[in-house]
Amino acid sequence: MSENLWRNNVRKLDPYIPGQAAEEAKQQEKLTEVVRLATNENQLGPSPKAIEAMTKALQEVHFYPDLTSLELRTKLGELHGIDPENYVVANGADNIINLVIASYINPGDEVVYCTPTFSEYHKNTLLMGGVPVELPTTKDHKFDLEAILGAITEKTKIVIVCNPNNPTGTIVGEEELRAFFKRLPKHVVAVLDEAYGEFISVENYATGVEYIKEGLPVITIRTFSKLYGLAGMRVGYAMATEELIQPLQRVREPFACNRVAHAGALGALEDTEHKNKTLTENKREMKKLIKEFRALGYEVEESHTNFLFVDMKQDTSKIAGELAAKGLITRPCAAWGYPTYARISIGTAEQNDKLVKALQEISAKTPHHI
Numbered sequence: 043m044s045e046n047l048w049r050n051n052v053r054k055l056d057p058y059i060p061g062q063a064a065e066e067a068k069q070q071e072k073l074t075e076v077v078r079l080a081t082n083e084n085q086l087g088p089s090p091k092a093i094e095a096m097t098k099a100l101q102e103v104h105f106y107p108d109l110t111s112l113e114l115r116t117k118l119g120e121l122h123g124i125d126p127e128n129y130v131v132a133n134g135a136d137n138i139i140n141l142v143i144a145s146y147i148n149p150g151d152e153v154v155y156c157t158p159t160f161s162e163y164h165k166n167t168l169l170m171g172g173v174p175v176e177l178p179t180t181k182d183h184k185f186d187l188e189a190i191l192g193a194i195t196e197k198t199k200i201v202i203v204c205n206p207n208n209p210t211g212t213i214v215g216e217e218e219l220r221a222f223f224k225r226l227p228k229h230v231v232a233v234l235d236e237a238y239g240e241f242i243s244v245e246n247y248a249t250g251v252e253y254i255k256e257g258l259p260v261i262t263i264r265t266f267s268k269l270y271g272l273a274g275m276r277v278g279y280a281m282a283t284e285e286l287i288q289p290l291q292r293v294r295e296p297f298a299c300n301r302v303a304h305a306g307a308l309g310a311l312e313d314t315e316h317k318n319k320t321l322t323e324n325k326r327e328m329k330k331l332i333k334e335f336r337a338l339g340y341e342v343e344e345s346h347t348n349f350l351f352v353d354m355k356q357d358t359s360k361i362a363g364e365l366a367a368k369g370l371i372t373r374p375c376a377a378w379g380y381p382t383y384a385r386i387s388i389g390t391a392e393q394n395d396k397l398v399k400a401l402q403e404i405s406a407k408t409p410h411h412i
């Protein structure tokens with residue numbers, strides 16, 4: 043069918059570039075086992091409690107799911123101390139980003155954020171006929187809040203802060219962020235993407251939950267894909283004041299969170315032990331990887347997520363190819379304009395050891411220091 047029939051805004055969209063799928067890499071490289079460190083998944087897997095709940099839910103899939111995910115919204119309400127009415131649960135945080143932008147953006151409205159960041163802001167803004175206004179991050183790869191404030195015009199409807207940011211793993215200071223929200227003009231809605239928010243280990247660091255309780259105009263986004271290991275199930279949610287969340291509730295498709303995913307999320311929330319184990323191992327392995335990467339001559343800072351943004355000082359697309367041949371998938375950052383950087387998800391101890399060994403072998407073969 044002719045592309046001319048497509049809606050104009052759809053023609054503006056580039057296809058999403060995902061981390062290479064394990065299945066595809068296996069086929070391409072003729073490998074039996076592939077370690078995927080490209081998509082920031084939880085390599086420990088889901089909680090056994092989530093698996094048990096999902097297995098049980100499978101018996102009931104002839105019934106539609108809970109229309110608005112009330113049970114999960116109630117549980118989240120207990121967890122965060124924000125009422126169940128103030129949430130929207132949907133098919134992953136991707137779906138939530140789509141709902142936020144579809145709820146607020148008229149053609150010509152501006153959406154301001156920094157890059158490099160998560161690509162879905164750009165895509166969904168274009169889809170709605172909005173104008174993405176992309177500003178560089180600071181020298182230390184943080185969202186530049188002053189620059190965002192400076193870029194706001196009468197046409198700006200949404201500002202987005204990805205905190206921690208993907209792919210840089212950085213966060214902005216709490217006081218800076220609070221002051222930023224307070225300085226926003228009344229016609230601007232703030233979106234705080236906290237897909238990795240649970241990995242922040244700075245003591246007493248306020249998250250979107252606190253800002254919402256303070257009545258600030260912030261829609262906070264969270265997901266069960268990262269910390270809770272349910273990326274394949276697709277559960278994400280938004281929380282905000284009633285006034286800000288209402289349009290999302292109207293746009294959301296009914297049953298946007300399927301029955302099995304809903305059960306999995308509820309099960310995951312029950313399992314503090316699995317959550318803590320994930321956080322502890324992630325921290326330990328991150329420290330180890332940073333040490334090994336620095337020994338290889340790479341530049342890398344501690345991240346507030348489950349991945350590292352690594353300057354390998356060489357073409358990372360080439361390195362990613364060599365790693366793939368050894369059964370390790372990583373994410374080169376050329377598409378973000380950072381050709382010497384890679385985004386590497388933190389795996390299990392065994393996976394990380396395999397990665398370091400492979401990088402040492404590649405490095406011994408082709409010394410790269412400049």
Ligand SMILES: Cc1ncc(COP(=O)(O)O)c(C=O)c1O
Binds near residue numbers: 134273
């Ligand atoms: C910053 C950020 N926001 C949102 C998402 C989407 O998460 P989900 O798997 O819930 O759709 C991701 C996924 O990688 C992400 O990195």
